[in-house]
Amino acid sequence: MAANDKPRLCRVAGRDTWHIYHQRKRLSTGCTDRASAELVLAKYAFDLSRPQTQAVGISQILDLYLADRRDALKPGAERLAFAHKPLSAWFGEKPVEVVTEPECRSYIRNRLSGGISTSTARTEMQALRAALRWAAKEKLTAEAPHIPLPPRAAPKERWLTRDEAQALIEGCGSHHMRLFVILALGTGARVASLLDLPWSRVDFDGRVIDLRDPAKPRTSKGRARVPINDGLLAALQEARAVRETEWVIEWAGDKIGSIKRGFRAAADRAGLEGVTPHTLRHTAATWMAQAGVPLWEVAGFLGHSNTRMVEDTYAHHSPSHLKAASRVLDMSILQQFPVARVNTDTKKPKESRDAKCPIPCGENDIRD
Known part of the structure; x- marks a missing residue:
């Protein structure tokens, strides 16, 4: 900065405050005493010396x-x-x-x-x-603007009946697709959890599958340790006997990256519409709710830390949902307790002066 371009303090006629004079412009410091004005001038000069950064797009x-x-x-x-x-x-x-x-x-x-x-x-x-x-x-921008969000989509209601699930299994054209469908229905796990599942996390002795990957940080999409039921155990034992890799879901000696195409073909053979791989997780949760499994247990099975989502999505499938509340409002119960009649006459009858006093009194007592 050239010497003649340096900002300096000056007085302005008719003003009590000190001003900064710079590049033929005057800027008030708001200070009437010289010492305070010098501090404002120092900050002004420091801001000028800072490198100017280009706006970030x-x-x-x-x-x-x-x-x-x-x-x-x-x-x-x-x-x-x-x-x-x-x-x-x-x-x-x-x-x-x-x-x-x-x-x-x-x-x-x-x-x-x-x-x-x-x-x-x-x-x-x-x-x-x-x-x-x-x-x-990170100070890349002054502030974050408000971002309006579209409303949350309503939960998908599509789930498979037992007959549809059996038709889907029969429609699978390969061994790995059949195993995927059985595994998804038996665990309620997400697609990524199953495709990333190694045999090392399948405990046949304890009959437990650990869907949690220790190499990955925990996310909001929780994963759980789920028990292996009898049907799933048989399918896993059959698959382990012919395995070629460390992955439970494999094909041609390699890990599966996507099952979308094979699943779509199986759904078409089964004559099912509106079905995706995620429908199997939704189906598993629906079946549990319909069987009366407590919603907190359904949430734990799906890997959720609380029951909020499960209650919003699957509570209406539960046979006991709101039944206790409904029983309280049962009119047949209310009729057992007749409502007492209420005197609607608001006029208070006048009492006779000769009306018998509820309080016994003697002949010499004075009455009003």
Whole structure:
């Protein structure tokens, strides 16, 4: 900074406060005493000496946030990458200030018109919100704007009957697909948990499958240790006898990366519509609820830390759901207890002066 460009204090006619004079402009310090004004001047000069950083665009923020999640080995980083791709395409290198509620709603409408589900749109907006909050925390932007989220989608009601499940098993065209269906129905586990399951976490002696991967950090999508029922035990023993790899679900001597195509083919052979691999987890939970298994036990079987989601999604399948409350309102019970008649006459009858006094008194007592 040249000497003649350095800011300095000055007086302004008719003003009590000191001013900073810089580049032919005067800025009030708000201070009437010289010592306080010198402090304001020092801060002003320091701010001028700091390197000016270029504004960070939204796409760059998304990249930096994803890199930070990966460096910290945070779970779900790869899912973020899928959500960030359409966000980067829409917002690009625009500044954070363009992220307004109308702009977010335009993005959501555009994505929904493209055929994605409301749940996917909600996930993408949650990813944007998390990235901008992180940017504000890291001082990359002044503040994180409000991000409106689409409403939560209603829980899917599609589940398989016993006959449909048997038809699906019979429709499987390969051994590994049949094992997957039986394993999914017998454990209620998510697809990723089963495809990542090694034989080392299948305890045949204790008849327990440990779906928890010790090499991965715990996430909100919990995994559980589930018992092996008789039907599942037979299928696992058969598969272990011909195994070629360390993975329970394998094909051609290798681990399975995806079962979508094989599952779709099996569902088509069985004549089932609206069925996905996740339907098997939903089916397992529904069957347990219909059999009267306590909801807290269903939640534990599915790997949930509380019963909130299970109550919202499966409680209506339970035969005992709200029955205790319903019995309280049973009119046949209420009729056993007749309601006492209430005198609706609000006029109080006048008492006669000769009315018998409830309190005995003598002849010489004075009455009002």
